[in-house]
Amino acid sequence: MVFERRRWALPVAALALTLPVAAGCTSAPDAPAKRGGTPSASSASGVSGAPAGSRARVCDAPPAGPTKAPAGAVTVDPAVVGDLETKTENSPPNTTFWLRPGTHRLGSDPYAQVEAKAGNRYLGAPGAVLDGRRTNQYAFGGTAPGVTIRYLTVQGFVAPQDEGVVNHDMADGWVVEHSTIQHNSGAGLMAGARQRVRASCLRGNGQYGMNAYKTGDSIRGLVVEGNEITGNNTDDWERRQPGCGCTAGIKFWAVDGADIRGNWVHDNRGAGLWADTNNNDFLFEDNVLESNDGAALMYETSYNAVVRNNTIRRNNWVEGRASAKDGDDFPYATVYVSESGGEPRVPARTDGIEIYRNLLEDNWNGITLWENADRFCNSPSNTSSDYCTLLVKDTARCARPAIATAPLYADCRWKTQRVDIHDNRFVLDPSVVGCAQECGRMAVLSNEGSSPDWSPYRGDRVARAITQEQDNRWHDNAYRGPWTFTAHDAGRRLDSGRWRGAPYRQDAGSTFEPRAGG
Numbered sequence: 001m002v003f004e005r006r007r008w009a010l011p012v013a014a015l016a017l018t019l020p021v022a023a024g025c026t027s028a029p030d031a032p033a034k035r036g037g038t039p040s041a042s043s044a045s046g047v048s049g050a051p052a053g054s055r056a057r058v059c060d061a062p063p064a065g066p067t068k069a070p071a072g073a074v075t076v077d078p079a080v081v082g083d084l085e086t087k088t089e090n091s092p093p094n095t096t097f098w099l100r101p102g103t104h105r106l107g108s109d110p111y112a113q114v115e116a117k118a119g120n121r122y123l124g125a126p127g128a129v130l131d132g133r134r135t136n137q138y139a140f141g142g143t144a145p146g147v148t149i150r151y152l153t154v155q156g157f158v159a160p161q162d163e164g165v166v167n168h169d170m171a172d173g174w175v176v177e178h179s180t181i182q183h184n185s186g187a188g189l190m191a192g193a194r195q196r197v198r199a200s201c202l203r204g205n206g207q208y209g210m211n212a213y214k215t216g217d218s219i220r221g222l223v224v225e226g227n228e229i230t231g232n233n234t235d236d237w238e239r240r241q242p243g244c245g246c247t248a249g250i251k252f253w254a255v256d257g258a259d260i261r262g263n264w265v266h267d268n269r270g271a272g273l274w275a276d277t278n279n280n281d282f283l284f285e286d287n288v289l290e291s292n293d294g295a296a297l298m299y300e301t302s303y304n305a306v307v308r309n310n311t312i313r314r315n316n317w318v319e320g321r322a323s324a325k326d327g328d329d330f331p332y333a334t335v336y337v338s339e340s341g342g343e344p345r346v347p348a349r350t351d352g353i354e355i356y357r358n359l360l361e362d363n364w365n366g367i368t369l370w371e372n373a374d375r376f377c378n379s380p381s382n383t384s385s386d387y388c389t390l391l392v393k394d395t396a397r398c399a400r401p402a403i404a405t406a407p408l409y410a411d412c413r414w415k416t417q418r419v420d421i422h423d424n425r426f427v428l429d430p431s432v433v434g435c436a437q438e439c440g441r442m443a444v445l446s447n448e449g450s451s452p453d454w455s456p457y458r459g460d461r462v463a464r465a466i467t468q469e470q471d472n473r474w475h476d477n478a479y480r481g482p483w484t485f486t487a488h489d490a491g492r493r494l495d496s497g498r499w500r501g502a503p504y505r506q507d508a509g510s511t512f513e514p515r516a517g518g
Contacts, residue, residue, distance in 0.1 A: 078100055123152070129154075141167075150178050156184065164189055169190075177199055214254075222252075225262050261286055263288075270294045274300070290314050291314045295333055314361075316365065331368050334363035338370045341417035369416050376414070377398035422474070444487055467488045
C-alpha cells in the first residue's frame with residue numbers, strides 16, 4: 001500500500017473566493033444548522049430534494065455593462081495608454097470610472113497597476129477590456145477597502161506564482177460582479193475580508209481562478225456566488241513542482257466564514273474547490289462541480305462545514321486513473337475530507353461537517369474521510385509547518401511529554417470527526433468512467449502511525465478512532481452501481497454487507513442497487 005499523500009504547501013497568497021449572485025440566490029448567512037437534523041424533502045431512494053444541476057453559464061454570454069457613462073463618472077479612454085491608472089491617481093476616493101469600449105492598457109512598467117482608492121467603482125462599457133499584454137503583473141492593487149469592479153474583462157497579466165491580478169493586495173470589502181478575469185498568470189483574483197464575487201467568469205488562469213488567502217489570516221465573510229470557474233491551472237503547477245499542492249479552481253486558506261453558492265466549477269486542471277488549513281464555517285450549496293481533473297471538493301485540516309444540494313459529476317478521472325496506473329490503492333475521492341471535522345469549540349453556524357442531498361454521478365470515487373496519523377502540530381508530516389490547530393495557540397506545547405496526555409493528545413491534531421453523510425445519491429457506471437475494480441469506492445481510513453519516534457499516535461490508534469470512535473457516519477443514502485467500501489486502512493475493502501455490519505455499522509437506512517447507471 002502506498003500512503004504518500006501529495007504535499008499541501010502554504011501559499012504565499014492562497015486562493016480566496018467571493019461569490020457571484022445568481023438569480024434567486026442570496027448572500028445572507030443561513031441560520032445555524034443542526035447536525036443530524038431531519039432531512040428536508042429527500043429520501044434515500046429518490047433524494048427528491050437533490051439539485052436540478054443548473055449551471056451558471058457566465059463565460060460565453062456575459063452581461064453587457066452600461067453603454068453610457070453614469071452621471072458624475074470619469075470616462076476612461078482606451079486610446080490613451082495608462083489613462084485608467086492616471087485618472088485613478090488624480091481623482092478622489094469614491095469616484096466612479098466608466099471604461100469606454102475597446103482595449104485599455106497600463107504603462108509599460110511590469111509593476112504599473114491601478115492603485116484603487118476607497119469606494120472606487122470601475123464599470124466597463126460593452127466590449128471594455130483591460131489587457132496586461134503579458135507585460136504588467138497586476139491590474140488592480142492597493143489596500144483601499146470597498147472597491148467595486150463590474151462588467152469588465154481583465155486579461156493578459158503575468159502575476160508571479162501564488163500572487164493575483166485583481167485585488168493583488170488582498171484589500172477588504174471588494175465586490176467583483178459580472179466580470180471576466182481570464183488568461184492571466186498566477187491567480188486571477190485574490191481575496192480580502194467581506195469580499196463578494198458574483199456572476200463572474202474566472203477562466204483559463206495560470207494557477208488559480210481565485211486564491212483566497214490574506215496575510216494575517218483575516219478573511220471573514222467571503223461570498224462566492226453564481227460564477228463560472230473553469231479551465232484554471234493552465235501552467236500545470238503540479239507538474240512543474242510535484243506535490244506543491246498549489247492549484248485549484250479556487251483555493252481557500254484560513255478563511256472564517258464563507259458561502260460558496262450556485263457556481264459552475266468545471267474542467268479545471270486539478271481540484272475544483274480546495275479549502276486548506278484552518279478554514280471554518282463554510283457552506284457549499286447548489287454548485288455544479290464537474291469534469292475537474294482532480295477532486296471536486298477538498299476540505300483539509302479545517303472545521304465545521306455544510307455541503308448540500310450540489311451536483312457533482314465526472315470528477316477526478318485524470319488523477320484517479322493516474323494513481324491507479326501507478327499501483328496506488330488509496331481511494332482518491334471526489335469529495336475529500338482530510339483531517340477536518342466538526343468542533344463545537346470553534347464558533348460556526350454548525351458544529352459538524354454535514355454532507356447531504358447531493359448527487360454524485362460517475363466520478364472516479366465517492367467520499368473519502370481521511371486522517372494522516374503522522375500529521376499534527378510540530379510533526380514533520382504537517383506540511384502547513386507554521387500552523388497548529390485552532391485549539392492550541394502555542395505550537396511549542398505540542399511536544400513530549402505533554403502531547404501524550406489530555407487535553408493536548410486530542411487538541412494537537414486536526415481530527416476527522418463528527419462527519420454526517422446522509423440523503424445523498426451515489427451513481428456509478430464504470431463503462432462511462434472507463435474503470436473497473438480500481439474505482440467506485442467510499443472510504444473512512446487512516447495510515448499506520450510511524451513518525452516521528454516521539455509521536456503518541458503510532459500504530460493503528462488513529463485508524464481505529466476515525467473508523468469507530470469519532471462519530472463519522474453514513475446513513476440514508478441511495479447507491480446505484482457496483483460500489484465498494486474501505487474502512488480502517490486502504491487494504492481493507494468491503495462489500496455493502498460488511499460495511500453495514502459490525503464493527504463499522506455504516507449506511508443504516510440506505511439502499512443499494514448494484515446495477516450500473518442512474
